[in-house]
Amino acid sequence: MTELGNIRNFSIIAHIDHGKSTLADRLIQFTGGLTEREMSAQVLDNMDIEKERGITIKAQTVRLNYTAKNGETYELNLMDTPGHVDFAYEVSRSLAACEGALLVVDAAQGVEAQTLANVYQSIEHDHEIVPVINKIDLPAAEPEQVKTEIEDIIGIDASEAVLASAKSGIGIEEILEQIVAKIPPPAGDRDAPLKAMLVDSWYDPYLGVVILVRVMDGAIKKGLNVKFMQGGTEHLIDRVGCFTPKRTDLPELGPGEIGFITAQIKEVEQAKVGDTITTVKNGATKALAGYKEVQPVVFCGLFPVDANDFDKLRESIGKLRLNDASFSFEMESSAALGFGFRCGFLGLLHLEIIQERLSREYDLDLITTAPSVVYRIDLAASRTDEAREIYLHNPADYPDQNRIKVIEEPWIKATIYTPDEYLGSILKLCQDRRGVQINLTYVGGRAQVTYELPLNEVVFDFYDRLKSISRGYASFDYEQIGLREGDLVKMSILVNNEPVDALSMIVHRGVAEERGRGMCERLKDLIPRHLFKIPIQAAIGGKVIARETISAMRKDVTAKCYGGDITRKKKLLEKQKKGKARMREYGNVSIPQEAFIAALRMGEE
Amino acid sequence: MALALYIHWPFCLKKCPYCDFNSHVRAEVDTGIWEQALLADMAFEAEVTGRQQLGSIFFGGGTPSLMPPALVEKLIRRASELWDFAPDIEITLEANPSSVEAARFADLAVAGINRTSLGLQSLDDKALKFLGRLHDASEGIAALEVAQNHFDRVSFDLIYARPEQTMAQWQSELGTALAFGTGHLSLYQLTIEPGTRFATDFRQGKFQLPDEDLASDLYAMTRTRTRTAGLPAYEISNHARPGEESRHNLTYWHYGDYAGIGPGAHGRRGGVATQRHRKPENYLKAATDQGHGISEERTLPPPEQAAEALMMGLRLAEGIDAPALARRFGLREGSVVDQARADLCTKLGLIAREGDRLRVTGRGMVVLDSVLAEIAGPDLMDTP
Ligand SMILES: Nc1nc2c(ncn2[C@@H]2O[C@H](COP(=O)(O)OP(=O)(O)OP(=O)(O)O)[C@@H](O)[C@H]2O)c(=O)[nH]1
Ligand code: SF4
Ligand SMILES: [Mg+2]
Numbered sequence: 002m003t004e005l006g007n008i009r010n011f012s013i014i015a016h017i018d019h020g021k022s023t024l025a026d027r028l029i030q031f032t033g034g035l036t037e038r039e040m041s042a043q044v045l046d047n048m049d050i051e052k053e054r055g056i057t058i059k060a061q062t063v064r065l066n067y068t069a070k071n072g073e074t075y076e077l078n079l080m081d082t083p084g085h086v087d088f089a090y091e092v093s094r095s096l097a098a099c100e101g102a103l104l105v106v107d108a109a110q111g112v113e114a115q116t117l118a119n120v121y122q123s124i125e126h127d128h129e130i131v132p133v134i135n136k137i138d139l140p141a142a143e144p145e146q147v148k149t150e151i152e153d154i155i156g157i158d159a160s161e162a163v164l165a166s167a168k169s170g171i172g173i174e175e176i177l178e179q180i181v182a183k184i185p186p187p188a189g190d191r192d193a194p195l196k197a198m199l200v201d202s203w204y205d206p207y208l209g210v211v212i213l214v215r216v217m218d219g220a221i222k223k224g225l226n227v228k229f230m231q232g233g234t235e236h237l238i239d240r241v242g243c244f245t246p247k248r249t250d251l252p253e254l255g256p257g258e259i260g261f262i263t264a265q266i267k268e269v270e271q272a273k274v275g276d277t278i279t280t281v282k283n284g285a286t287k288a289l290a291g292y293k294e295v296q297p298v299v300f301c302g303l304f305p306v307d308a309n310d311f312d313k314l315r316e317s318i319g320k321l322r323l324n325d326a327s328f329s330f331e332m333e334s335s336a337a338l339g340f341g342f343r344c345g346f347l348g349l350l351h352l353e354i355i356q357e358r359l360s361r362e363y364d365l366d367l368i369t370t371a372p373s374v375v376y377r378i379d380l381a382a383s384r385t386d387e388a389r390e391i392y393l394h395n396p397a398d399y400p401d402q403n404r405i406k407v408i409e410e411p412w413i414k415a416t417i418y419t420p421d422e423y424l425g426s427i428l429k430l431c432q433d434r435r436g437v438q439i440n441l442t443y444v445g446g447r448a449q450v451t452y453e454l455p456l457n458e459v460v461f462d463f464y465d466r467l468k469s470i471s472r473g474y475a476s477f478d479y480e481q482i483g484l485r486e487g488d489l490v491k492m493s494i495l496v497n498n499e500p501v502d503a504l505s506m507i508v509h510r511g512v513a514e515e516r517g518r519g520m521c522e523r524l525k526d527l528i529p530r531h532l533f534k535i536p537i538q539a540a541i542g543g544k545v546i547a548r549e550t551i552s553a554m555r556k557d558v559t560a561k562c563y564g565g566d567i568t569r570k571k572k573l574l575e576k577q578k579k580g581k582a583r584m585r586e587y588g589n590v591s592i593p594q595e596a597f598i599a600a601l602r603m604g605e606e
Numbered sequence: 607m608a609l610a611l612y613i614h615w616p617f618c619l620k621k622c623p624y625c626d627f628n629s630h631v632r633a634e635v636d637t638g639i640w641e642q643a644l645l646a647d648m649a650f651e652a653e654v655t656g657r658q659q660l661g662s663i664f665f666g667g668g669t670p671s672l673m674p675p676a677l678v679e680k681l682i683r684r685a686s687e688l689w690d691f692a693p694d695i696e697i698t699l700e701a702n703p704s705s706v707e708a709a710r711f712a713d714l715a716v717a718g719i720n721r722t723s724l725g726l727q728s729l730d731d732k733a734l735k736f737l738g739r740l741h742d743a744s745e746g747i748a749a750l751e752v753a754q755n756h757f758d759r760v761s762f763d764l765i766y767a768r769p770e771q772t773m774a775q776w777q778s779e780l781g782t783a784l785a786f787g788t789g790h791l792s793l794y795q796l797t798i799e800p801g802t803r804f805a806t807d808f809r810q811g812k813f814q815l816p817d818e819d820l821a822s823d824l825y826a827m828t829r830t831r832t833r834t835a836g837l838p839a840y841e842i843s844n845h846a847r848p849g850e851e852s853r854h855n856l857t858y859w860h861y862g863d864y865a866g867i868g869p870g871a872h873g874r875r876g877g878v879a880t881q882r883h884r885k886p887e888n889y890l891k892a893a894t895d896q897g898h899g900i901s902e903e904r905t906l907p908p909p910e911q912a913a914e915a916l917m918m919g920l921r922l923a924e925g926i927d928a929p930a931l932a933r934r935f936g937l938r939e940g941s942v943v944d945q946a947r948a949d950l951c952t953k954l955g956l957i958a959r960e961g962d963r964l965r966v967t968g969r970g971m972v973v974l975d976s977v978l979a980e981i982a983g984p985d986l987m988d989t990p
Contacts, residue, residue, distance in 0.1 A: 532976055533954050555822035558974045560794045560843050562921060567858075567872065567914050568879070574917060577979035589950060 003076040008257045009184045010078045010215070011131075012060075012095045014123060015105035016113035016476055017084030020135040022046055022057050024105060024167035024176075025081040031173045032065040032077070034245050045081045045246060050357055057083040058354060060091040060201065062213060062259055064243040069181045077180060078243075078259040084115050086478055087348035090327055092119055094274060094292055098200045098215035098259055101129040101184030103176065104151075108134045108142035108164075111447065112150045113476035114418050120155055129184045132162035133176055138169045154444055189256025194285040195219030195227070195278065200259070202272035203324045208240070210266035214278060215259045217289065222253035226281040227264070230288040234271055235281050236264035269323035297329050297345025298411070298481065299352055299460045300394050302370035302503065303359070304341030306585065306594060310365055311340045317363035318342055321355060328355060335397055335502055338368060338585070343394055349460060368585055368594050370503040371396070374456045377484050379406040396505045399491040402542065409484040410507075411456040414439070417467070419475035421448045426470040434458035435509060454479075455487065457507065492517055492546075495538040496524070497588035503597055513539075517547035520600055527596035530554035535590050607862040608661030608692050609875075610854050611651075611685060613644065614868030615670040616886050619702075623738045623807070624765070626799035628870030628884050629668045641677055643893035644868060645684055647882070650898035651865040652688035655875055660689035662696040662854035665719075671701035675710055679717035696721055696759075696853045703749035703762075704741045711756040721852075722753050723792070724762040729779050733768055736813075738803075750786060759850065761790035766828070767821045768796050769813040776824055777831065784835040789850030793828055794843045795821060825972045840923050842971050859922050861915035867899065877911055879904050908935040912942050913986035917978060925958075925965025941985035948981045957981070 013021040022043040029035050035044065045061040046052055065077040080095040082088075096102065102123040106116055123130055132151055134144045144164050151159040163179060165172030201213040214221065221227070225238045242250040243260035254260040266272055275292035279285040305314045318330050329345040346352040352372060359365050375394055381404050382388040388406075393399065415436075419427055421443065431438070431452045440451040454463075459479070467475050492513050494504040504524075508516050517539025524537050532554055539547040562570055584591035618629045663685060665678065682697060698721040699714060701707055711722070726746045728734050734742055741749070753760045764783055766776050783791065796815065798808045807813060816824065829839050837845040841859060844852065857864050866873035870884040882899040883889040893899040906914070912935040919926035932939040943964065951957045956970030956977050970977050 532951065532956060532973060532980065554973050554976060555818040556825065556972050557976045558842060558972055560797055562842075562858075562918070567874075567918065568881075570917060571910075571914060573975065574913070574978055574982060577975065578982065581979060 187257030
């Protein structure tokens with residue numbers, strides 16, 4: 002156990018891509034956690050998806066031992082967090098386990114939406130914030146201006162901000178010194194009853210469920226019988242340790258420390274994030290505050306391409322959900338797609354990532370239906386049913402239009418930061434998406450606009466568009482502001498005259514035609530030519546509002562085929578057959594699964 | 607059905623940029639050693655097939671017209687000792703239409719070759735150059751005349767749907783080709799095969815191919831023109847005056863038994879698929895050390911055989927007898943042909959059914975790969 006005075010717990014927070022994970026690399030290296038040879042770029046991003054996309058999805062905690070210039074050795078618990086808005090809940094959990102934060106700001110990009118969102122959360126936790134201006138090696142770096150931004154926009158003192166380059170290793174020691182000097186040590190009482198916060202839990206194939214804890218009072222050690230205060234279960238601790246980032250066993254975790262425990266728990270369900278762990282005997286009586294529940298905002302259906310995979314899908318979703326409590330799922334059945342699940346996500350990136358993990362880690366071929374939000378509808382009475390209120394998660398359940406008295410959709414307040422050269426196109430984008438401008442201010446060469454927007458316009462592909470029109474410079478954050486009535490209708494898509502329910506969506510009447518046209522055009526490119534021509538239509542009720550035609554395939558033949566070629570030719574046929582098996586059939590048309598998601602991405606408008 | 611024998615000669619003077627056959631360029635070829643190897647390999651096949659009637663021999667390549675006629679003769683003689691020649695046995699040799707090779711046609715005819723297939727490829731000098739051929743149009747045409755003088759039956763190959771080729775250009779080239787009066791023509795659309803030089807050039811945008819629509823129109827026109835000229839397509843790319851079809855190739859398409867010897871040769875005999883070592887040197891070593899050149903031999907499960915038979919059979923204008931094909935491999939007809947899909951394709955005019963016969967129409971032929979993927983029965987593909 003380390004003396005409280007020699008412990009520092011901190012999160013690294015920033016906007017996406019400002020260099021948190023790279024900075025974590027340098028800190029690990031500097032303090033000797035890993036040798037040069039063991040190091041890899043963004044070593045804490047250990048999921049395949051994280052490596053490939055170069056982003057952090059899950060927060061990670063490592064313990065570093067640092068001997069400061071004052072001669073004292075400190076235990077530093079570093080928590081690297083994701084920057085993307087969809088994973089903000091990972092940040093908030095980490096923040097709750099720390100006393101301070103390293104606020105990383107890209108010297109070329111300056112303060113962005115997630116910088117603010119995260120730093121305000123950190124301030125709410127009464128954290129000491131150590132600003133770090135990163136990427137000063139970049140030619141476009143403007144550290145002085147960024148300092149001003151930090152002071153003007155966020156309102157914290159940036160005069161001592163460390164000028165750093167995580168890439169070239171500049172400023173690393175200075176950061177460590179400031180952590181030791183500025184971030185307060187944790188408080189805690191070793192003799193009080195055990196109180197530990199369950200920060201995170203995940204399933205490890207070798208160890209079973211691994212639980213990340215922050216000990217507040219008391220100590221946790223092997224052989225101790227503990228109780229999860231909310232879950233109500235009791236467990237015997239069989240392993241205690243920390244990550245350096247290598248897994249290292251420890252005799253115990255004392256007050257103020259962060260580390261992991263295992264207790265022969267088989268299911269993560271039993272180790273709910275936010276729970277308080279105490280001893281069975283003489284335990285604490287009052288639990289810690291816990292975390293705010295996260296609410297999924299984007300919903301879509303996930304169906305197995307092969308109906309026989311339903312059980313496997315159920316099992317896999319269950320397993321994923323164990324490591325990611327932020328998405329919800331319930332069974333759903335669809336005429337065309339069979340059995341599947343209606344899932345709720347924190348955003349589109351989250352949706353994409355879960356889908357990718359399911360197909361990658363669990364080897365499932367999935368169909369994803371159009372993302373939608375939750376609508377509130379007042380239904381008039383019908384002959385068989387009384388007037389009532391429903392919450393619609395799925396366009397497929399859209400009721401008879403004539404019965405709808407009022408339909409309401411969720412709205413958000415979006416804050417966008419952008420260099421002012423892109424402002425014009427951004428305002429147009431917001432306007433096109435039925436946005437209502439609330440505020441517009443300038444700070445330096447940057448603009449901050451606030452818009453109220455219907456969430457269903459945002460789940461579509463707002464974020465992608467925003468990034469592309471601003472060349473990645475604009476940043477975006479949002480909060481929900483409740484339901485508002487809207488003139489909404491259900492738009493169906495018909496392929497070869499059959500409705501494809503996975504592609505139907507609820508849209509505002511004013512933009513339906515344009516949406517429908519865009520959708521038909523994209524599907525035309527996404528669906529391969531068939532042996533016959535395929536009409537694609539968008540319709541509201543019985544009325545067709547847009548149409549395209551895919552012409553019939555004209556040539557597909559192996560010209561030369563003698564004896565020797567049979568084997569090769571058969572492989573081709575097998576491949577074609579397999580390809581078909583992975584698609585969905587509507588009116589004899591095979592639609593590739595990529596088409597379902599890709600169709601929703603709006604092209605250039 | 608009589609057995610067919612394929613003999614592969616893997617050497618060429620130069621590798622053509624579109625070619626993905628098992629062909630190799632070697633400065634020196636020791637024909638003595640090759641003779642020993644091929645004879646041993648042939649004897650081995652005869653051992654396995656037993657004494658049967660042999661309906662055809664095909665010397666393919668590579669460029670078998672580079673083989674010394676004496677070697678060709680020895681191979682034919684040995685085959686006649688190992689099997690019983692059908693009275694009308696067809697013995698084909700693929701030849702390059704160069705003056706050097708034309709000079710050997712007389713000897714080859716004496717050696718026993720009674721049919722030749724000439725790799726003319728085009729009648730246009732610019733196109734021949736693009737295709738990397740060593741002969742020009744007039745040399746090719748001269749070689750064709752020599753061949754027609756020496757062999758009973760002559761066929762030649764042309765490659766069309768070339769970059770920048772128009773309907774009019776191909777129509778006139780095809781007209782010239784038909785005027786030579788051969789009883790057989792192989793007309794292939796240019797395709798880009800992986801691993802060839804054209805694959806690289808094409809990827810780098812050095813040339814473009816006719817688009818799907820033009821390619822399809824070219825194909826339709828080819829069928830009409832050849833039909834009018836009395837050489838209808840009896841297979842996707844093969845045209846013959848009735849009775850002049852390549853009997854050897856028909857064995858493949860009827861999924862009859864064939865023994866294949868020489869580097870990279872494939873064989874199908876009694877439900878067993880064989881493949882020879884592809885690389886000439888490896889083949890030689892294997893044939894010398896183990897007495898045959900086989901690198902892989904596999905017994906095909908009946909559904910796999912049925913899949914192959916279906917794929918090959920539908921290439922023919924005559925199509926297949928679906929129930930008979932299913933019976934041949936002990937399967938239900940429904941597992942060979944997906945009936946619902948076949949109905950759909952029939953409605954679309956891509957296949958036609960008359961009694962038990964199922965055949966692909968002219969419109970269907972040009973999209974045969976997709977038609978196959980539609981109608982191949984559900985149980986055919988469960989093979990490794
Ligand atoms: N030039 C330069 N590039 C840097 C520096 N630090 C990080 N980068 C690059 O910036 C990109 C993002 O770095 P990450 O460390 O993954 O950023 P992050 O903040 O962890 O990103 P998220 O976890 O996705 O929010 C990578 O390509 C890094 O190589 C730096 O100091 N200088
Ligand atoms: S001559 Fe024939 S086998 Fe030889 S490389 Fe050319 S096309 Fe291929
Ligand atoms: Mg990161």
